[in-house]
Amino acid sequence: MISSILMASLLFSMSKWETFVWIMACLAVVVFCPLAFAVGRVVRSGYEAPYRLAITANTASWIVVGLLCAGYLICSALEPSTAPLSATDAFLRSSSPLSESQSVLLSEAGKLGALADGMTDFGLSKAAEVSFGGYLAARVFVAAAGFIGFSSILAIFFIPTSELKRVFLPIESAKNPDVSYSAKTSYIAAVCALPIVLVAAFLYAEGSAAYIVQSSEYSFAESLIRDKAGVVVAVIDDKYYDPEAVEQIYDDAVAKYDDLTRKSHEAIIDSINDTCNKQIANVDAYLDWYYSLTADYERLAQVFTGTIEDGMREQLANRINEGIDAGAIQSQLDELSSGVNDVEEDLKASLAECEIADIPDWLIIDKREMDLESLTTPPEPTSQLLGFKDRMLASFGAGTVGGVIAGKSTAKLLEKPVFKNISSKLATALARRGLLKTASAGVGSLIAPGVGTAGGIAVGVLTDYLFVKADEAMNREAYREEIIAAINESRDEMIAEVEAR
Structure with a gap:
């Protein structure tokens, strides 16, 4: 024996x-x-x-x-x-x-x-x-x-x-x-x-x-x-994995998501601030243009199409947003999306490496059911930042995110009294020149180039000049502060959207 x-x-x-x-x-x-x-x-x-x-x-x-x-x-x-x-x-x-x-x-x-x-x-x-x-x-x-x-x-x-x-x-x-x-x-x-x-x-x-x-x-x-x-296994899509390894892989992925989100968040905030700061820097140039119109209404009437409000809106958007890189934020969001995809692919590859194959069922003492989708879904802060683009486009229109962000400040300005005051005063001046198709001097009135008479031009130029300079002396600084306040208000709203996480 x-x-x-x-x-x-x-x-x-x-x-x-x-x-x-x-x-x-x-x-x-x-x-x-x-x-x-x-x-x-x-x-x-x-x-x-x-x-x-x-x-x-x-x-x-x-x-x-x-x-x-x-x-x-x-x-x-x-x-x-x-x-x-x-x-x-x-x-x-x-x-x-x-x-x-x-x-x-x-x-x-x-x-x-x-x-x-x-x-x-x-x-x-x-x-x-x-x-x-x-x-x-x-x-x-x-x-x-x-x-x-x-x-x-x-x-x-x-x-x-x-x-x-x-x-x-x-x-x-x-x-x-x-x-x-x-x-x-x-x-x-x-x-x-x-x-x-x-x-x-x-x-x-x-x-x-x-x-x-x-x-x-x-x-x-x-x-x-x-x-x-005896072994405890994690069950994902009917396959067995080492649960401790799965948790470590997920924790590593979350750490990568957090780092990626932090860097993207800071870059996007910086781009928003850069956009708004450049808009603020362009305010004086916009006001200089507006207060220089007194002797050039006829050329302005040739350039404007549609209503006075449409023309002023176009000029405001062009001049306030001059020199702004509309693609910077879009690139940052694209990099974030690409980085999230890379983390997800790395997570799946790491999961494959910790799969437990050819293990007898009798050796398993406990099974922990896990969902692959929940493992690969980015955490809430990352998902919220990824959704920033969709929220911006849904709220403020189509186009690139950078263009929408620049346009948001413009849209905010259009809602303020300063824009209505400037447009109304311009409409009144154009009405005196006879450059409106209607008798009304409202901002919705259509511009009619060539309608005015040459006889009244000399008197009108002097009158307009005196009115505009008086308005500039009394209201320019108030207009400037109101425009800057509108840009900063838009800045705060956009940053709040980024930080909605």
Whole structure:
């Protein structure tokens, strides 16, 4: 029974041997016999004949074990140390071919063997974190058990068949090699009966184990493994993932979103301020243009089309927004959108790397349902900033966002009394010149170029000049402050839209 267990252990360990170990094992087969013969020459004079062969085989066997351990130590030192593992990772990497056996006992043995190997690998990975020398020593110690079994088999094959017959002879045969003894029937019967008993015991145990497995949710090995190496998984689209890795990936993505949002937020606010500051800088130029119209109404009438209000609105937009880069904010929003897409793609790629494949359902002790859409959806601050473009276009018209932002300040000005006052005064002056199609001087009146009479031009120019200069002296600064206040009011509204998060 003990021999069967030891041989089974050797077979399990051999299934995990690396290529260089098999090479060393093949070399050990080649050198064992020459080594044994050399050892036999040494021990010949020191031991009696009945003991020489056993001493020779055992000594040669231990020398081979030492050589294998030394070779294994050198090869292990040249390899990188084992990466840190979790208990679950170690078990999954140590799968045994017997785990999928149709025999319940063999399957249980394979699973327990995989657990033992996995825990060994787990311990080695922890040892590697503390001391590389300790890690090497532990690896050699674990491998030595397999080397001892392997060299013992070589020693058995070295023993001649005639010596193997001594197992069935009386003990006296060793003391009297010249006397012929008959094999003991009881010894032969015992040797033949033991395999039969072992097979019968295996069949009985197999049936009992099969019954227990069928009547229980988990087998003994599965319950033990679940307790030591059970895994909690995140379930996303019917695939299993490491939940801690998923949370870390999501946290990293959120950090990237936050950094991207912060930078974009600051850049957009800066662009809004830059736009509004340039508009404020253009206010004096706009007022200079307006107060210079006194002697040039006829040319103005040629340029204006439609109503006075339409013409003044066009002039206000052109002059207040002169030199403004309407594409700056659009570029920043495009960069934000591109950055969000990059973060989402990186998140999906990282998720694929932490997928847990080929994991048996019985090893799973808990499942956490997760939604891919919720993982890939940007957090609220980022989503709000992404929606800034749509909110601006929906509220203030079509076009580029930069153009809409510039137009928002213009629209705010059109609502203020200053624009109506300026337009009304211009309409009155044009009416005096006879440059309106209607008698009314309202801002909605149509301009009629060429309708006025030349006779009244000289008097009208002087009158207009006096009126305009008086208006400039009394109202220009108030108009300027009102226009700037409207631009700043528009600035505050747009910044509030950006910060709506």
